Amino acid sequence: MNNQDQDAKFFVGQIVYHHLFDYRGVVVDVDASFQGTEQWYDEVARSHPPKDQPWYQVLVDKSTNQTYVAERNLVSDRTRDPIDHPKLGLFFNRYQGGVYLSKTPNH
Numbered sequence: 001m002n003n004q005d006q007d008a009k010f011f012v013g014q015i016v017y018h019h020l021f022d023y024r025g026v027v028v029d030v031d032a033s034f035q036g037t038e039q040w041y042d043e044v045a046r047s048h049p050p051k052d053q054p055w056y057q058v059l060v061d062k063s064t065n066q067t068y069v070a071e072r073n074l075v076s077d078r079t080r081d082p083i084d085h086p087k088l089g090l091f092f093n094r095y096q097g098g099v100y101l102s103k104t105p106n107h
Contacts, residue, residue, distance in 0.1 A: 007032070007054065008030045008032070008054040008056075008071065009071055009074075010027050010030070010054075010056060010071070010074060010076070011027060011030070012027050012028060012029065012030060012091075012102055013026065013092060013099045013100035013101060013102055014026070014027050014076065014100075015027075015079075015080070015083060015098065015099070015100075016056070016058060016069075016076060016077055017074065017075050017078075018067075018069060018074055019073060019075055020047065020073050021073075023060050023061060023063075024060075024061040024077050024079070024081075024083065025058035025059050025060045025061055025083060025085075026058065026059050026083045026085070026091075026092075026100055027056050027057070028057045028058065028059055028066070028091045029056065030055075030056055030057075031054065031055045031057075032054055033053065033054070033055065034052075034055050035055065036055075036068060045070065047073070049072050049073060050070065050072065053070065053072065054070075054071040055070055056068070056071065058074075059085040059087055059088065059091070060085065061083045061084055062084050062085075063085065064086055064087075066087070080098040083100075088100070090103075091103060
């Protein structure tokens with residue numbers, strides 16, 4: 001997370017819930033604003049969320065998928081249950097107190 005991401009509502013390691021598509025996941029990266037292509041935005045982001053607000057890379061629970069999600073489509077997950085995803089070990093050392101602790105010191 002860089003300095004521009006200080007206004008982000010969620011943080012790396014936090015478990016979130018996508019309220020439109022009904023899935024849980026863990027944040028693995030934060031962008032201060034949309035960093036994808038126009039083509040991806042037009043084809044995938046059909047609800048046209050704002051590009052000038054934070055977007056998140058999320059590992060999807062009980063899946064192998066990783067998604068790119070606008071902040072407005074996420075809420076904090078209240079279950080505190082861990083996530084099941086094969087790439088968790090690439091990003092995090094452990095799960096503690098309802099959050100994942102990152103392998104890199106700046107996350």
